[in-house]
Amino acid sequence: MAEAGGVLVIGADGSIGAAVASRLEADGVHVVRTSRRGTAGSLPLDLAAMPDSWRPPEGISAAVICAAVTSTEVCRTRPDEGRRVNVDAPVELGRRIAAAGGRVVFLSTNMVFDGSVPLVPADATRCPRTAYGQMKADAEAGLFALGGTTVVRLTKVVGRSLPVFERWRASLGSGQTVRPLSDLVIAPVSLAYATAVIAAAARASLGPILQVSARADVSYADVARRLATRWGHSADLVQPVPAAASGIRLEHVPHHTTLDASSVRDKLGLPPPDPWAAIDEVL
Numbered sequence: 488m489a490e491a492g493g494v495l496v497i498g499a500d501g502s503i504g505a506a507v508a509s510r511l512e513a514d515g516v517h518v519v520r521t522s523r524r525g526t527a528g529s530l531p532l533d534l535a536a537m538p539d540s541w542r543p544p545e546g547i548s549a550a551v552i553c554a555a556v557t558s559t560e561v562c563r564t565r566p567d568e569g570r571r572v573n574v575d576a577p578v579e580l581g582r583r584i585a586a587a588g589g590r591v592v593f594l595s596t597n598m599v600f601d602g603s604v605p606l607v608p609a610d611a612t613r614c615p616r617t618a619y620g621q622m623k624a625d626a627e628a629g630l631f632a633l634g635g636t637t638v639v640r641l642t643k644v645v646g647r648s649l650p651v652f653e654r655w656r657a658s659l660g661s662g663q664t665v666r667p668l669s670d671l672v673i674a675p676v677s678l679a680y681a682t683a684v685i686a687a688a689a690r691a692s693l694g695p696i697l698q699v700s701a702r703a704d705v706s707y708a709d710v711a712r713r714l715a716t717r718w719g720h721s722a723d724l725v726q727p728v729p730a731a732a733s734g735i736r737l738e739h740v741p742h743h744t745t746l747d748a749s750s751v752r753d754k755l756g757l758p759p760p761d762p763w764a765a766i767d768e769v770l
Contacts, residue, residue: 602741
């Protein structure tokens with residue numbers, strides 16, 4: 488049953504935050520947005536420098552924490568900056584929201600696991616390999632200790648596009664080759680699918696962990712070939728390379744990214760989608 492009260496969307500000027508806020512409003516929920524950029528109609532809130540005086544607005548029953556430093560490289564090379572935004576601020580927000588009688592919905596990632604096995608159960612022991620994954624794992628633990636938190640773990644969320652897809656489109660359009668990684672995989676879900684789950688968790692408590700994932704992984708190389716063909720270009724222009732030859736850090740290359748999303752299927756009637764469904768939306 489949906490709860491009374493509004494929903495605070497923290498980081499509502501990001502792609503996921505904006506979509507969640509719009510979805511909730513379409514469902515008739517009162518939404519309060521925050522932004523670190525000073526976006527019109529949003530409350531100012533920068534998780535890198537959260538003021539001691541900040542308190543959640545009145546009438547809020549739940550808060551969705553969408554803001555984060557998601558770059559694995561920034562988290563690795565500037566860990567203090569990443570930890571302030573990804574761990575310290577969410578846990579402190581959780582304390583203040585709980586003190587005001589609200590719940591927290593926290594967006595996390597498949598990278599709290601090491602990617603050694605597919606379809607990781609929600610209750611598996613967290614075992615991150617990256618600084619970003621460790622930060623999200625630490626934030627999960629801190630928020631669970633407060634109680635009243637739902638963690639939504641997401642695999643790769645694909646909106647209308649991704650920057651890498653746009654780079655491929657530009658290169659292929661000018662007859663240039665693209666070199667996607669042959670051994671880097673994703674379990675992509677569409678922004679609309681992810682948003683439906685997050686908004687549902689904001690409207691009513693759905694338990695401690697929801698995992699959002701496609702039902703299988705696909706490689707970036709296979710994605711590039713599919714897009715090249717659909718865009719009317721020769722698949723010969725796609726020349727995959729292994730991660731080891733690209734300079735990417737190998738801890739950033741999991742063997743698997745899928746999560747066991749049976750809880751989302753059982754509670755919301757949303758089965759894990761085919762991985763190509765999100766990719767084909769880009770077309």
